[in-house]
Amino acid sequence: MTVFDEATAIRPAGPGRYEVTLDERFAIVAQGGATPPAVNGGVMVAMVLRAVLDTSPHPHPVATSAHFLRVARLETAEVEVTWLKQGQTAATARATLIQDGQAVLDTTVTTGRLPAGPAAGGELSWTGEPPHLPPIEECVDLGHWPGTVGPSGTRGYAAHVDLRLDPATTGWRRGNPAGVPEMRGYFRLLENRDPDAYLLALAVDALPPVVFGLGAAGWAPTVELTWHMRAVPAPGPLRVAARCRHVSGGWFDEEAEVWDAAGRLVAQSRQIARVGRSSRSTARS
């Protein structure tokens, strides 16, 4: 079992209830300790999805809306799942991650069945242009990027993922941001593991915040993130392309597309987040 699967594991604790552990191995560790370590938001969504799919009549999380309410401590927590509808085409559940009696992450998830291969004959099928990325060997290995690895250098989110960014979107690392809020790159776990719905939940929020491209720095907390799974991903690295449409009043949107190694659009997301205060360190939830 990979570290990611361990970090997103659920343990049944009664009807519609699951115990989980917020695992430091997927935490974002802010430099200087200005903010407490927080588990990557995608990892939390993945554990909630495991709980939802445990009793779902359909196999795929087609639409997942997640509102991030509080920073969870690196301890055990509980997921509560309540089904609102179980229909033939779609089923919808509310699922909440709870710690100390308080909702940390509130989600609504609609499940359904998605295609695993090419479209059936006669079925309407259409896809927009894929993102343009340089070959993976020309991309920049982010390695243990600042703010995601603790003092020991071995823990945290960045120690478990392999992220290769399009060099055109990495100027911020040298204090020379591109002036455009975009991030593009290849994403996979360092451990050998094929992508699935849970890894897509991580992939849609895997890149550094797009506003780094505008010179912003610091932890950029996600307030709300909705993502759609569109197809069952093929094995291999994922291509992730993120952009932003508007920044003002301290709010920014970030929308990501995830394409699989077979060239199919497998996930889409949009989140609204807060621009980090540059006095904070370079990290993100």
Next chain:
Amino acid sequence: MTVFDEATAIRPAGPGRYEVTLDERFAIVAQGGATPPAVNGGVMVAMVLRAVLDTSPHPHPVATSAHFLRVARLETAEVEVTWLKQGQTAATARATLIQDGQAVLDTTVTTGRLPAGPAAGGELSWTGEPPHLPPIEECVDLGHWPGTVGPSGTRGYAAHVDLRLDPATTGWRRGNPAGVPEMRGYFRLLENRDPDAYLLALAVDALPPVVFGLGAAGWAPTVELTWHMRAVPAPGPLRVAARCRHVSGGWFDEEAEVWDAAGRLVAQSRQIARVGRSSRSTARS
């Protein structure tokens, strides 16, 4: 009071509870009566938002996630609001539209404060390219388009909105779809009323389904829609531009941007919906 304000009115019915009426004047009426008349999804979201904002510590619905569970009958219903968090920057509530004891529409809403004018000095501010629309006088008045007006010709959604589509996105009306899943146009109520958060909730789902551009027809039910309010809109008609990125397995996404008359991006949305069966008539929720 406009018909829209009447159709989205809430009546207090106890702590966190409001009575509403699903108003036939904003119903989508399918031709031939294949499906029962259903109130436009944006109108239902607007009434839920009225209930949320009634007790919100912040003035604007920054992030609204809505999962559509069942077709509501054109009768009274109840909105239940439960606050999950009330913070300084953001507050989050769950709000559910309930009829006959069943959830019809389940939403999670995060409120905050958005800018009403130009960015403050020193604040990070950035906006992408606006959509390109022809002048309004060159656009096509959809009028009482098929499937949105009942037999009497006076009721229903289309009788209360003024929708002018970019001619490049109207080929489907003549059986000659553009082959691209895009819709663009100007949107306002027929009655004189300035845009606000409630009207934006309608605007993000105001255009015909983007898949009409690919030759699809029929009611295209929204399964989930999340929209973000980004700024307080200026008076005047709204420009709405919608596109799609992927259609397969009977699912399609539709993402819309709404720009105000002052040229600001005021709302963004993405929904996942079902491709209509062409045996059904041309209408949408």
